[in-house]
Amino acid sequence: MATVDLTQFHKTFFEESLEGLDAMEAALLALDSGSTDHELVHTIFRAAHSIKGGAATFGFADVAAFTHVAESLLEEVRSERRGVDAELIDLLLRSVDCLRAMLARSSSGQPAADADSEALRGELLRLASGEAVAAPAAAAPGVASATGWAIRFVALPHLLQTGNDPLRLFRELEQLGRLEVRRAFVLDSAPARLAELDPSQCHLGWELRLHGAVARGDVDAVFDWLDGDCELVIESLPGETSATAADPVAMAAPATAPVPAAAPPPACETATVSAASGEGSSIRVDIDKVDALINMMGELVITQSMLSDIGENFRPSQLERLREGLLQLERTTRELQESVMRIRMLPIGSVFNRFPRLVRDLERKLGKQVRLELHGEHTELDKTVLEKIGDPLVHLVRNAIDHGLELPAQRKAAGKPETGTLRLNAYHEGGNIVVQISDDGAGLNRAAIMAKAQQRGLLGAGEEPSDAEVAELIFQPGFSTAAQATDLSGRGVGMDVVRRNVRDLGGSVGVKSEVGKGSVFTIALPLTLAIIDGLVTAVGEERYIVPLTSIVESLRLGAEAVRRIAGGGEVFHFRGEYLPLMRLHRAFGCADAVTEIERGIVVVIEDAGRRVGLLVDDLLGQQQAVIKSLEKHYRRVQGVSGATILSDGSVALIVDVGGVVRLGLRAKAA
Amino acid sequence: MAGKRAAKQYQDERPAAPDGAAAVVLPADCRLAAQAALQAELVAALERGADVALDASAVERVDTAALQLLVLLRRELGSRDGALAWRGASAAFNEAAGLLGLARILELPAAGPA
């Protein structure tokens, strides 16, 4: 029999275990806030239970051992032998964290247990009562073999209704040795008339002989599921030796309980590594989305057959139908594209769900009172964006509680409710997904920010920046507002990192703040990373695509509008400010491009409030571009975020707006 | 019972076998789920004649419950001096009857040393 490679299920196991832990955490938090819903306890138990079962099955013995202890404790809660208190919830929440870490280690092929997990397991063990650690059933009794067994087996009426057919049992016995049916008999309980028989009731009994050197345990194992379903007597055949003599068997413990989680071969773990790193990640798709796709495919097939009909013997009179068909093809293709893109879209709720826990922990740590409001959890984001937006959001939430919201006493003194409000909101706006983190705290401290900026050399001594400019300062590299870095915000991760992470996702982040009223951080993200709406531009023989969302304006400049500045850079005047001009043909080294300013076109692009003009030969039109990774197919190129294939089959490069703006500003500064 | 009604129909549709026995053909799947109908047929056969002829040559799957039905049929026939005749039995049927030690009680011709 071919062996089954269990490693193929590891990824699913990790995914669903993490989901289970999320559910467990949410339920624990609900319990913590006073809910008495018993279903919560069941949810928590079920999650622990599933993880234990899976971990043991797939060879993660450490995870199984840890979860086993937690489950035992939960079993006491479920059976109401133990009440729920804050201490228990704390312990279980820490167990959730610990299990997440253990699963992470397991999935990267490391040993799951470490000193922390062992210490926590010890705590759980101490809290759980002793019986919880009971080992599975003992080993089979009567290992010694006899040369045969006499078996008297009488069915109880309901035997057949348990699905235990004597035929099956006898077949099993036949596997052990030579089976002889000495006598089969009809019991007195059987009705005299066939018409009165309930066929699902069994009224038969047998006297059997099983000849051969068969272990008693093996005989017992055949009947191990039949406790209470039959009368059974197993005796060693007269004159033949046996360790266990005649005993009427009521069949207590199953004779051969399946072997408990034996240590899995280490090969499993190395296999995990390759599975975890080698394969792409998977995605669970709502069945509705798949159905929509299938519908669309149906339409596509219909259109295709209609068009091929026309194509086979085309007559000019069919021109109108051909146009119609092409139009339909276009529409269906667009819908299909949208549906396919939707497959990658997942609700942001999965990210939002971590915040109740985070907020709870921060409240305790900082002595603040926070009410968390979540809105728009169903707003969908591209899976890749979703995976990467978590950290920036966590940072902003930490920041809001740490620096934004005041201590209860301060709030009271300021005439505000003692409990501050932190609101996370996600919604669609235009072609973007907007995520807002707003608090009703103290707002940005203008004086502190300016002082820090001056100290860091980000701001001249006499400068009086606008509020918006002050707000921008906190996103500057190396800027940290906390007078004293707490262990929450002071982890060397500043707002500049948040901005960089968001920008890497093709998004932007900004802040608006009002002293005494609070702050609103707004993150705008593209709907998807896989497709952009772009402006196709020509530069010599090359085609470059500029993402439409970043374009401010395209204009023709006279040669006199451009000024050369020290260091060789060029700037031009645009809406009251001087912007650096980048000649794309120079930046990317394109031959035969337009070099005279007045013959080309300047495309003004913006990234996070900073603008740069790009000189191109011409604008060729708008097009949706499916982004192909250049790194994957070629190598990373500065100023280029990817490539796409144009409708004529040629390749165009996509301008990395953030990168190009940085390049341009550097040139201006030089 | 639906089974009884079904049995009445069979009574009309099925003539007695040439040797005078009421004939019943056992279905391919003779397991518990199919037995309400089978039982009705057997009971109808019992009511029709002194002897019953069974054809188990099409039986592919059979369980203890089915064999128990036949054992009780045989017992009731015996109590009124009726005979059980076999028109045929598949290998699967013979194997099951033999394994349960019921081949002799059922007077299966092909039954070996059971």
Added chain:
Amino acid sequence: MAKILAVDDSVSMRGMVAFTLRGAGHEVAEAENGQLALDMARGSAFDLVLADVNMPVMDGIAMVRELRAMDAYKGVPILMLTTESHTEKKMEGKAAGATGWLVKPFDPEQLLATVKRVLG
């Protein structure tokens, strides 16, 4: 080969069970809780049902009880896949009409051996 219904809320466990059984030539349908399993059982005749005990919506024990109330499933083997080493759970399952059980963790070989044992 046999038609088997695998019921488990854990995708990985269900996947493992289904994959293993399909590899052995069986036809396998999957359900993620007892309620869905019942719906499927009504529409199709399975030779064997393998069910987890702890599941949302309808647990394995309630499902066994419901299945046994259906004529078509009176004698069909139903195995509980359970991590419960407690005898009470097994007894509860048995009382509901389960044929037997397979204690998690089990490996594919143990699963196939047990299925072979039940299907004869």
